[in-house]
Amino acid sequence: MESKSQDFFQKVFTVARQIPIGRVTSYGAIAVYLGSAKSARIVGYAMNASHGDLTIPAHRVVNRKGLLSGKHHFEGSNLMQQLLESEGIVVKDNQVQDFDKIFWDPCKVL
DNA sequence: CCCGTGACTTCCG
């Protein structure tokens, strides 16, 4: 059987898929929702694993400051920003504008 | 089993 740790990854993937279009969330928010607020890094690690799963909009997941911390992991150098803007999200200098307004909190919604 | 790494977050100076 799978260990709980691996389930953590699966949860991250599930939550990421539940992110509405035009909305973004933070690694910490997902970690808190999963019950491990201190595992924010693990969420990012999980996103890295989700990189092979196109069903997971990793570009909608940013750090607590709304900064596209993971954009460097996407193809090219501005793909993540292009995806966000394509969904109606305004991005400036690798930073999401109106982050507080488009912020989607899984723990609050779910 | 131990060590290193990482798409984060928070605290201290």
Place this chain on the structure above:
DNA sequence: ACGGAAGCCACGG
């Protein structure tokens, strides 16, 4: 207010 350092958990070698 800004910058640097530590803490944290999980995965891979």
